[in-house]
Amino acid sequence: MEELFERLAFSVKEVTGFIYPNEIELHWSILIVVYPYLTGLVAGAFILASLERVFNVKEVEPTYRLSLLTALAFLIVAPLPLVAHLGHPERAFEIFLTPNFRSAMAMFGFVYAWYLLVVLLVELWFEYRKDIVVWSKKEKGLKKVIYLILTLGASDLSEKSIQFDKKAGKLITIIGIPSAFLLHGYVGFIFGSVKANPWWSSVLMPVVFLFSAIVSGIALMILLYMVITLFRRKPVDMSCMDKLASFLLYAMILDFSLENLDFIHRIYESEESIKILYQLLISKLFISMVVIQILLGTIVPMVFLAWTKLARLPDELRRLIYFGSAILTLIGIFSIRWNVVIGGQLFSKSLRGLTTYKMELLGIEGLLVALLFLVLPFIILYILVALFPPWKEAEVELEA
């Protein structure tokens, strides 16, 4: 109890203007920042994978399987921040057992289950089935058992069967694109539909979330592909990198335009909340929004990426720019999530005062747990990559 008072006493000193008592401490912590960040990376990575399969962008093929595995690794972790924040993980299944169709939050379980079970796992299964069947015959010990279970008994490797896998995979990718839009659009919808909060309540929110998700997904894949290639001591496929960087630039331009449209719309509307939102922007969110999100996370990478398009730069320099831009973009998108989630709770509903967010270090809602949820997908990805190597040379070639 004393610790609670101490924390409250600290926050009270940071309050400016008038604020209601229950608004001094924030209810949604950094874990709720991590949650949309992770789902955004899932949706972005999947949409990138669909480029190769549905839109026939052959240059990005080296990242196709890796994108799917990355989407799966991040999707497995995506609901964990929510469960940790809410507590009582044993109750999490209630949303499936007694579905409430009138609650947007309760519907997340179904959006998630659809995306995991019907889209991602099935697509990966069709993509890897041929390889899994061959591995189940070649490998030994535990690996053999795992592969055998994963074949689900479907061991037919005839030409007709392989062709069917490809067709089915393409069909699921086509279903997957709107599903990925739904998954992350849904997260934006949750915030956009909070009509009592002027920082969140905007119909553009799901669209802005979606495009920022695509941006973060592409940036993550650029980063992962470069790092993994480095560790594998293989040459980086520059045509793939150039294509990924182009898509990153286009997605960023769209995302930045939409965000600006949202801002201009708010400024032009100038509702009664505009003064406190302006105060919020120039005080509490100045570093995270103006400096990190807009300047470092958007404008700097956009300028550098545009430079690689306009000038003929050597491969080495281009790789360096892509690498730096991807890191800056990922930090920028994280600050978007931070500014939405934390920023939306920093001002009073009376529109007359601001509070502050004091992050814990060790608690269940603290920084270390958030970092764990950000690192966990990479550990899962490591295991997935070990089980299902996504490289071209690891793919099984069937004898004619």
Place this chain on the structure above:
Amino acid sequence: MPQQIKYLFGLAVVLVFIFLIVRHYLVSPSFGQYGHYRAASLQTVVSQEIKYGGEIACTECHEDILTLKNKSYHRGVACEVCHSAAYAHTQDPYEHKPPAPRTRAYCPLCHGYNPTRPTGFPQIDPVRHNPAKPCISCHNPHDPTPPVTPKECEPCHTEIARTKILSPHAPLPCTQCHEAKEEHKLNPRVALPSKPRNREFCGQCHSQEAESPPKILQAESPPEIPRVDMKSHYSGFLCWECHYPHYPEARLKKEEETE
């Protein structure tokens, strides 16, 4: 049918079947009987200890107080808001006496000055308002309109008063611009005070032709009053379309000051 579809479909059927079995055992049979909740939970709620008696129970013995309260400004405040949960009192009136707050700390919970409370809601500064005097010595909680109504406007219009006190209009009494009948203090929303209607009203002090210093300023050294040519100064507009009368920002321009 391709082999893959057969096995995948089989797995899906098995998963759905397992889900239905789990659901059957984990969801209470009474779930959904009345709405999206477990109907048996009503029984759990009913079996909880009752704490509130409700206002109807109070009427049975305290009708005179209720009659008085229902005519007063506290008609919307339930008895148990001040006297706390009183079910036990309704069961055994002599054994359980509900508390009646008598200290100064209680009433400001609602009537202490707070800028987010609506204008016109009676608010006081607990430090300055009759210090150390219990509220009930002037206000009957069951009919809180004081026997002597406020002489000043501040108790109800605190936000305006606090704004005005920082402005160049601080020396002016409210009645300089608003004519308020006595009735306004008793029925504030029925007998509304008057407001200035034309430019000439402000011109009494701010036109170039106005006497200097105006008689209304009783101070010995009145501040310099900004003056304008009422004919040429935005003649199509009313003064308060640009200047907020409780905090008029108009100041002499620097060049005019230097002249």
